[in-house]
Amino acid sequence: MLPSITRPALPLAAATALVGGLLTLAVPDRAGAAVPDTVPLKITNNSGRSGPVYVYDLGTQLSSGQQGWADENGAFHAWPAGGNPPTPAPDAAITGPAAGQSKTIRIPKFSGRVYFSYGQKLDFRLTTGGLVQPAVQNPSDPNRNILFNWSEYTLNDSGLWLNSTQVDMFSAPYAVGVQRSDGSVSSTGHLKSGGYTGFFDALRGQPGGWSGLIQTRSDGTVLRALSPLYGVETGALPANVMDDYVNRVWQKYATATLTVTPFGDRPDTKYYGRVSGNVMNFTDSSGAVVTSFQKPDADSVFGCHKLLDAPNDQVRGPISRTLCAGFNRSTLLVDPNQPDTSAANFYQDPVTNQYARAIHARTADGKAYAFAFDDVGNQESLVHDGSPQQAYLTLDPLS
The missing domain is CATH 3.30.920.50 (Beta-1,3-glucanase, C-terminal domain)
Known part of the structure; x- marks a missing residue:
């Protein structure tokens, strides 16, 4: 089970390094910045789905460089030593909001991800090198049949960077936002009405093997579409497509x-x-x-x-x-x-990246992280503020 790597939620000049499967993001801290140790993250469940939602805040603690997870109060917990083969990670799940409800947790100064899953908890493992991220391009990954997604963020003394990402896959839709010190809110990531099903319909109708990116459960439930990178690597998309x-x-x-x-x-x-x-x-x-x-x-x-x-x-x-x-x-x-x-x-x-094309065509503001450098020309779905009052993660309808 290989780690999954996605584009960082940061500006172009940010330095990146791989640590245990997560991209850590080296952004210069601004001396004396009044960014608190934790920031509230309001999670709103507009998915319309019944059943439980589980939330995880996983990443690298910037003050220590340690990998771990944060509980709903923003307290950091370091991962224990892993093994080879990988050993189960401690249960870091936070019970998320029920359908139509909201829940506020606190996120610490991390470079990491906020995962959410529908219906069941995710299966995280630890190797001797750190956390292993879900990698659903692998048919034997234990999370292959779970509907889930994640956002990426960095919170440090210079502020908050928070994005929605489809670099690895397109799955359960969500949007991100930040409230600024003047009370205004910036958000991105929402799909147009019908955008979720419309995206999968577009892949199905695209000749050349693009429908092969779609993964479904045995009961027919659509779970996600793999990125074309993983499509080529797994043979789901022809290697000569470009x-x-x-x-x-x-x-x-x-x-x-x-x-x-x-x-x-x-x-x-x-x-x-x-x-x-x-x-x-x-x-x-x-x-x-x-x-x-x-x-x-x-x-x-x-x-x-x-x-x-x-x-x-x-x-x-x-x-x-x-x-x-x-x-x-x-x-x-x-x-x-x-x-x-x-x-x-x-x-x-x-001849183009039809996956990225279908995503951008269906986002409400046209912004997305549909491939690793989709921030060229400021086309990325990113919110940033140097003095964040509150962050938002909105789980949107699968329609």
Whole structure:
């Protein structure tokens, strides 16, 4: 059972590191910031589903670097030592609100996730390296037949970052929000009316194997759709699903230049890409080659990794994340200047990330984390405030 890794709930410059299956998020703390040790999280159950809801607040305590969980009062509990094979984790479940009700818990200064599950508790395990996240792309994962989802957050002395994410899967819908010091509330993640079932209908109607991403229970209950990354890795989606588009991009930029301006606040920092010998080389303004990319496959595109690896540096990483967004949104052929932040151009090619396309088309504000670098061009479903008064997690209808 492998850990599941998703995009962090943080701005572009945040540094990330994998610790026991969770992305920890290195955001500079602002000295003297008046962010309390815990913040209230109001969970509202608008799902319309009867039966219990279970909530988990799991992550890395930023003050100590320890992994663990928080109870509903925000108190931290470190995980005990795990084993090999993995051993059951302590029961960290918080009883969530019944249908039509709300419940407020407190979340501490964590980099982590808030999970919620319907009907039964999740099965968490501990290895010698830490917590093992649910990985439902694995048919033998004990959580495979449970309807669940999670949000990601970081709370530190600089404030709160809280997002909704579909990087790993699209499942039980929810929205996130934050109340600011002036009383105003910012929220994101809600689907349009009919958006949940509409998303699955869109995948079923999309030729090319996209319906293979949908996972159902033996009784026919739809549980989720895997991300296309996991679809390719498990064989549910053809491995050549992006080849035609990638080939056309490589052909175009053998005779044209792709200009990447990766930093919105540094418009003079530009890199220039040309394909030579099946490799796209990027040069800086002096003409020196600064990094190169081999032609990516679908796995690299959907995961923004492998041949599109994005290290936390100031050159390759920013160029790679821009390429990744362009491939997933299929904007590289219509605009030689990237990133293209005009949503009207997104997902217009017949060969594109149809999963991300279907999600963004059904969110109320058009925002989502449908792939790892969906924050390029500020398309992500993220709320942030430097002085959060309260956070919100709203469980929405499965309709």
